[in-house]
Amino acid sequence: MRVTNFSGRTDPVSHAAHPDFSGFGATKCRTRELGGVRGQHRHRFPAAALLLATGACGWVGDPEPADDNGIGADAAFHPDDGPPDAAPGADAVAAPDAAPDTRSTVISADDIVDTYLRMTAPSFNYGASDRMCVDATDDRKVLLRIDVSTIPAGAQVVAASLHLWTGLAASDGSADTFSAYPMLESWDEGNANAAPSTASYSERAAGTAWTAAGAGIGSRAGDAMGSFVPVAVDSELRIDLDPAVIQSWIEDEESNLGIAIVTASDDGACFDSTEFATAGKHPSLVVHWIP
Numbered sequence: 005m006r007v008t009n010f011s012g013r014t015d016p017v018s019h020a021a022h023p024d025f026s027g028f029g030a031t032k033c034r035t036r037e038l039g040g041v042r043g044q045h046r047h048r049f050p051a052a053a054l055l056l057a058t059g060a061c062g063w064v065g066d067p068e069p070a071d072d073n074g075i076g077a078d079a080a081f082h083p084d085d086g087p088p089d090a091a092p093g094a095d096a097v098a099a100p101d102a103a104p105d106t107r108s109t110v111i112s113a114d115d116i117v118d119t120y121l122r123m124t125a126p127s128f129n130y131g132a133s134d135r136m137c138v139d140a141t142d143d144r145k146v147l148l149r150i151d152v153s154t155i156p157a158g159a160q161v162v163a164a165s166l167h168l169w170t171g172l173a174a175s176d177g178s179a180d181t182f183s184a185y186p187m188l189e190s191w192d193e194g195n196a197n198a199a200p201s202t203a204s205y206s207e208r209a210a211g212t213a214w215t216a217a218g219a220g221i222g223s224r225a226g227d228a229m230g231s232f233v234p235v236a237v238d239s240e241l242r243i244d245l246d247p248a249v250i251q252s253w254i255e256d257e258e259s260n261l262g263i264a265i266v267t268a269s270d271d272g273a274c275f276d277s278t279e280f281a282t283a284g285k286h287p288s289l290v291v292h293w294i295p
């Protein structure tokens with residue numbers, strides 16, 4: 005397993021030490037090869053990546069652990085004995101041999117642009133806002149575009165998840181369902197903060213209107229690529245996304261026009277953007293893939 009750091013590089017790592025492994029947050033990985041530099045590197049990546057990563061720590065780029073065949077180091081096993089899963093209890097343990105050579109890439113805010121649209125301020129851009137909101141009340145929608153070009157051509161995406169942090173305010177969470185949709189038209193992030201510019205609710209770029217105002221269906225797809233309920237405030241959300249969509253972005257970079265996050269609820273939610281002061285709360289995308 006290789007884990008990609010925030011600059012988008014994919015590195016073989018050892019998780020011999022991961023004292024912080026208790027869920028979301030930071031974990032320490034001993035990086036074995038990073039441009040020839042050895043030492044401690046702190047990676048932030050979510051529990052899902054950790055679960056895969058820790059399962060793989062000993063078997064890519066590391067000496068083979070004694071129990072790599074999944075039957076335990078003390079079991080007498082010889083090549084002529086037949087498959088290792090004949091050993092008692094072996095079925096209860098996920099044998100590393102059964103997993104493909106899965107890599108994980110964490111795409112950080114450096115490779116993400118984001119903004120949101122608001123019907124009641126139809127000419128305003130929020131590209132520089134440090135928070136972004138989704139709400140049916142004034143048809144607010146978040147737009148994100150994530151550059152996946154650090155994942156090599158030919159990669160087969162097996163899973164992907166978008167990570168967003170909800171804001172601090174009590175009203176920043178919602179008990180209702182929000183969904184992510186692939187965008188079908190290009191748009192500018194912009195660099196305004198609640199001031200006239202684009203993208204806006206009316207225009208996806210300067211002088212170019214959306215096919216459907218506010219990134220409506222037609223400007224975005226009608227079929228969701230993932231859904232979630234952002235019930236807790238100031239919390240990291242893991243939003244599982246349809247891996248086929250990420251796959252299509254890798255195979256055809258031009259098709260990657262981003263994601264719209266939409267809700268039908270009048271109980272909206274707000275999220276920290278890539279401009280938020282705390283980098284650890286920026287949006288990110290975790291992609292698990294096999295070469």
Ligand SMILES: [Ca+2]
Pocket residue numbers: 117118119130131132133193277278279
């Ligand atoms: Ca932004």
